[in-house]
Amino acid sequence: MWRELAEYARWAPSPHNTQPTRLRIVDGERAEVQFVAERGLPVGDPQGKFTHMTFGIFVETLRIAAHARGHELEVAYTGEPLYRDRRPLQKVAELRLLPRGQPIEDIDPELILRRRTNRHPYNNRPVLPEVLADLRDETRRHGHAFHTSTDPRAIQSVKELNRDSLYHDLAHAEYREELDSWLRYSDAEAARTGDGLSTRTLVLPSWLMKGVMRAHWLFSAPVIEQVTKRVYMRTMKGISTVGWIQGDFVDAEDWTAAGHLMMRLWLVLTGHGVDWQPYGSIITNDDSRRSMVEKFGMEEGDGGRDMVWLLVRMGYCDHEPARSQRLALAEVLR
Numbered sequence: 001m002w003r004e005l006a007e008y009a010r011w012a013p014s015p016h017n018t019q020p021t022r023l024r025i026v027d028g029e030r031a032e033v034q035f036v037a038e039r040g041l042p043v044g045d046p047q048g049k050f051t052h053m054t055f056g057i058f059v060e061t062l063r064i065a066a067h068a069r070g071h072e073l074e075v076a077y078t079g080e081p082l083y084r085d086r087r088p089l090q091k092v093a094e095l096r097l098l099p100r101g102q103p104i105e106d107i108d109p110e111l112i113l114r115r116r117t118n119r120h121p122y123n124n125r126p127v128l129p130e131v132l133a134d135l136r137d138e139t140r141r142h143g144h145a146f147h148t149s150t151d152p153r154a155i156q157s158v159k160e161l162n163r164d165s166l167y168h169d170l171a172h173a174e175y176r177e178e179l180d181s182w183l184r185y186s187d188a189e190a191a192r193t194g195d196g197l198s199t200r201t202l203v204l205p206s207w208l209m210k211g212v213m214r215a216h217w218l219f220s221a222p223v224i225e226q227v228t229k230r231v232y233m234r235t236m237k238g239i240s241t242v243g244w245i246q247g248d249f250v251d252a253e254d255w256t257a258a259g260h261l262m263m264r265l266w267l268v269l270t271g272h273g274v275d276w277q278p279y280g281s282i283i284t285n286d287d288s289r290r291s292m293v294e295k296f297g298m299e300e301g302d303g304g305r306d307m308v309w310l311l312v313r314m315g316y317c318d319h320e321p322a323r324s325q326r327l328a329l330a331e332v333l334r
């Protein structure tokens, strides 16, 4: 059964498609989730917030698939900090399958296989109110709040903030180096590695990405940077709805819980035929996050309490996004 569940979890999303989680099967009932340190993002995500979210996302896919097969999935996270020692593999959770005799009502696991990140231009249709209501209900059940805006000025600000925080990060050599190691400049390269961000899924030309990463001195020249920004912003056309999630995001327990919620929301959207793209760098870049909070008059608590931990563009799209690659099942079960 673990192998069947892993077939779904293999398709779980992760930042830069790093796929940092492994499932070590102990026996028919028990398994462990392990973190592959060399697939972490110590520069882009030094505290491991997004990485812990990825553990939650991975476990949530296993759980949804287990429910359809009549099993509850119990999880105990270790909550240990990442990168503390140089262990190549770190146990992050213990899992247990509990048979319930019949399927447990939940999200359809087939949606896990359909879900994708869509970075194409959207088609201007605002997300339907009933979809937003479903998202709000699901978010509330997890003790968080889902907010949206369809105000064109707010949407423009979000797009610009996302662009600026990305370009701010790209100005740092170590950030570029880390991102470059996950960029796949051709379909063949992406298929060979089975991971990473292909320029096709990013909807950006390979020459541009390679230039920004590897000839930054040239591509950061004002005139050329204007061109690359314009190309990037072209992919952001047609957005009529932006959303953000707010809730406690203080420690590893919160971060994994946020991952569980993020995955469920993504699948709810997939079920409604709605796409989204997370704007992660606004969250991982503290200055950008603070300026977003100020700009939109968002009320946050202190020290990560009631924090805005996810910002997304959402909508309908006339382009089917390319399928991002995945490692083979044998690698996930290594």
Ligand SMILES: Cc1cc2nc3c(=O)[nH]c(=O)nc-3n(C[C@H](O)[C@H](O)[C@H](O)COP(=O)(O)O)c2cc1C
Binding pocket: 011, 012, 013, 014, 015, 016, 017, 050, 053, 054, 057, 115, 116, 117, 118, 119, 196, 197, 277, 278, 279, 280, 281, 323, 324
């Ligand atoms: C926590 C998290 C943060 C992410 N942040 C971004 C982001 O900032 N920009 C983006 O385009 N995609 C972002 N993604 C989407 C991933 O890049 C994507 O899931 C991965 O490349 C696999 O592609 P898929 O979702 O189409 O399967 C994020 C995903 C996760 C789980």
